[in-house]
Amino acid sequence: MEVLWFLPTHGDGRYLGTSIGGRAVNYAYLRQIAQAVDELGFSGALLPTGRSCEDAWVTASSLLAVTQKMKFLVAVRPGIVSPTAAARMAATFDRLSNGRLSINVVTGGDPAELAGDGLHLNHDERYELTDEFLSVWRSLLTGEQVNFRGEHLHVKDGKLLFAPLQKPYPPLYFGGSSDAAMRVAAEHVDVYLTWGEPPGLVAEKVKKVRKLAFERGRAVRFGIRLHVIVRETEREAWEAADQLIKHLDDETIRSAQKSLANYDSEGQKRMLQLHSGNRSDLEISPNLWAGIGLVRGGAGTALVGDPETVAARIEEYAELGIESFILSGYPHLEEAYRVAELLFPRLHLANQAKPPITPSGEVIGHFSFPAQPASLSVAAGGVGNA
Numbered sequence: 001m002e003v004l005w006f007l008p009t010h011g012d013g014r015y016l017g018t019s020i021g022g023r024a025v026n027y028a029y030l031r032q033i034a035q036a037v038d039e040l041g042f043s044g045a046l047l048p049t050g051r052s053c054e055d056a057w058v059t060a061s062s063l064l065a066v067t068q069k070m071k072f073l074v075a076v077r078p079g080i081v082s083p084t085a086a087a088r089m090a091a092t093f094d095r096l097s098n099g100r101l102s103i104n105v106v107t108g109g110d111p112a113e114l115a116g117d118g119l120h121l122n123h124d125e126r127y128e129l130t131d132e133f134l135s136v137w138r139s140l141l142t143g144e145q146v147n148f149r150g151e152h153l154h155v156k157d158g159k160l161l162f163a164p165l166q167k168p169y170p171p172l173y174f175g176g177s178s179d180a181a182m183r184v185a186a187e188h189v190d191v192y193l194t195w196g197e198p199p200g201l202v203a204e205k206v207k208k209v210r211k212l213a214f215e216r217g218r219a220v221r222f223g224i225r226l227h228v229i230v231r232e233t234e235r236e237a238w239e240a241a242d243q244l245i246k247h248l249d250d251e252t253i254r255s256a257q258k259s260l261a262n263y264d265s266e267g268q269k270r271m272l273q274l275h276s277g278n279r280s281d282l283e284i285s286p287n288l289w290a291g292i293g294l295v296r297g298g299a300g301t302a303l304v305g306d307p308e309t310v311a312a313r314i315e316e317y318a319e320l321g322i323e324s325f326i327l328s329g330y331p332h333l334e335e336a337y338r339v340a341e342l343l344f345p346r347l348h349l350a351n352q353a354k355p356p357i358t359p360s361g362e363v364i365g366h367f368s369f370p371a372q373p374a375s376l377s378v379a380a381g382g383v384g385n386a
Contacts, residue, residue, distance in 0.1 A: 001318055002043040002350045004073060005336050006328035007033055007063075009047060009054040014331055017256070017295040018247035023331065025054070027062065033333050034063045037070045040340035041349060044071030046225075046326050048298075049106050051113050057089060064097050072097070073173060073326070075106040078133035079119040079126065084158045086133075087140040094164040101166070105130065105174040105189065107181070109265025110297075121152075123264045127180035128152060134172070134188040141169035173223065173324075177205065178266035185220060186212035191324055195267055196226035196301035197274070198285035199316055206321045223324030224317055227292050227302035228335070230310045230342050237304045244330060245279070245291050253277055256295040263297070271300045287313050299328075311346035 007030055014021030023029065037045045047056035060072040074093070076086045094101040107130045108114050114126075121129060132150040136158065139146045146158035164170060174185050175193035182205075185192045192209045194202055206222050213220040229244070231237040257277040260268060275282055275290040282291045284301070287309055293300020303310045314325060329335030361370040 001314075001322075001348060002324050003041075003339075003344075003347065004071075004324065004326045005033070005037045005042045005045045005339075006326065006332060007045050007047050007059065008328070008332045009056065009059055010050075010052045012331050012333075015243070015247045016245050016292065016330070017249075017252045020247050029333070030059060031063060031066050033336060034067050034070065036333060036336045038067040040336060041344055042070065042336070042340070043350065044073055044100070044102065046073040046104065047075070049075035049077065049104075050108075050110075051116065057093070061093065064100070067100075069100075071100045071102050073102040073104050075104045076133075076137070077106055077108065077117075078130040079108075079114070079121065079152075080117050083133045083136035083153065084140060084146075084155060084160075087137050087160050088162075090137075090170055091141065091160055091162050091164040094166055094170050095162065099165040099170075101164075101170040103170050103172050104193075105134065105172055107176060107184075109263045109268050111264055112262065123178070124180045125152070127176070127178070127184050131184050131187065134184070138169065138172075138188065175225070176265075176267060177270055181266070182209050182212055185209055186216055186218065189220060191221045191223045193223045193225055193324075193326070195271055195299045196224055196288065196303070197270060198288060199320060201270075202317060202322070203320045210321070221323050222321045223326060224322050225299040225326045226328075227299060228310060228327045228329050228339055228343070229289070229302050229304045230307055230329075230339060232306060232342070234306045234309060237306060237310075241289050241291060241302065241304050245294065248279070248294060253279065253294050260297050268297060271298070274301065302329075307342040307346055311343055314343075314347065 008025055012025055013023055034045065047060055049056045056074045060074050090101060090103060107126050129152040132153045136146055136148050136153060136155050140158055140160045141164055143163060146155050148155045171190040172188065173191045173193055174189040176182065186209055194205050209220055229237050229241050231240055260272060271293050274284045275293055279294060282289050284290050287303055287305045289302045289304045290300060292302055303313050327339060329339065360372065363369055
């Protein structure tokens with residue numbers, strides 16, 4: 001499996017829904033997280049998109065020079081940017097980063113935000129536009145000269161002069177729970193993403209998208225977007241989950257739920273249904289906790305538990321066909337280290353960090369290092385893997 005982390009360009013802190021324990025998300029902080037991702041063994045990081053975030057392309061570009069290995073999963077927005085401009089951006093970033101780009105196709109689910117960006121299409125029309133956008137984008141990246149006339153896009157003699165490094169193009173990630181979204185996924189994308197729903201619901205999505213792709217003569221890989229709260233013991237993990245929302249009051253929850261209810265995204269509706277704004281019973285599946293979705297849009301669930309339990313839950317998703325795990329935790333810098341230390345030794349990772357050159361742990365009595373385990377976790381900027 002590949003495990004990616006998350007760059008919180010929309011804010012970060014120790015608690016949800018409050019400025020208590022909040023921290024400024026500036027370049028210095030994002031650089032720290034990116035360099036942790038780069039060193040700890042994550043495959044890369046997702047950058048969110050939308051009016052509540054710093055621009056993903058500018059942010060990712062600014063972090064290229066201070067990282068070496070990690071991939072940046074950056075959004076393209078059909079209807080917000082043209083497919084030809086998006087193709088040039090992708091090709092340039094891919095070349096300058098030496099192939100460290102993946103593309104997250106975001107159709108969008110908030111009509112008010114989309115209207116503010118000048119896009120006034122309904123839900124299904126936006127996926128029609130996405131289908132046309134990807135038809136043009138993929139053709140350009142593979143070197144074709146494009147003449148295309150659709151319901152929403154008209155491109156005449158489109159051509160990309162500088163090819164991407166990755167062939168045929170940087171991999172396409174895409175999420176969407178509606179029938180319209182799944183048809184787009186089956187037709188175009190490399191990795192279909194779901195938010196962290198209970199395994200039974202995820203299995204239904206995987207089965208449906210796999211069937212649709214097979215009917216089109218294609219194969220699609222699968223990924224999931226989850227938060228993680230992992231601690232050395234189960235009790236500590238659940239206490240940390242409770243702490244994360246301890247400053248949330250009922251009015252903040254009601255306000256957030258009212259705003260999120262205006263989305264026409266099927267995925268967002270499914271997230272809201274997991275808890276219905278009720279904080280009394282948030283464990284919706286064994287070790288799957290919906291507390292984050294009380295105030296956060298998009299991915300609203302977290303795996304909570306000790307390392308063995310969380311790793312076992314991740315393996316349950318892997319058995320369903322999930323290969324890409326996009327994880328996050330609050331605060332994102334500290335939790336990146338915690339996940340690498342506690343979870344990575346228990347997972348079969350595609351991007352395995354090299355063992356550290358120097359020993360781990362503080363010198364004892366100024367004369368020796370602690371005994372080193374056969375499989376090291378986080379130490380001197382590296383992680384081991386059992």
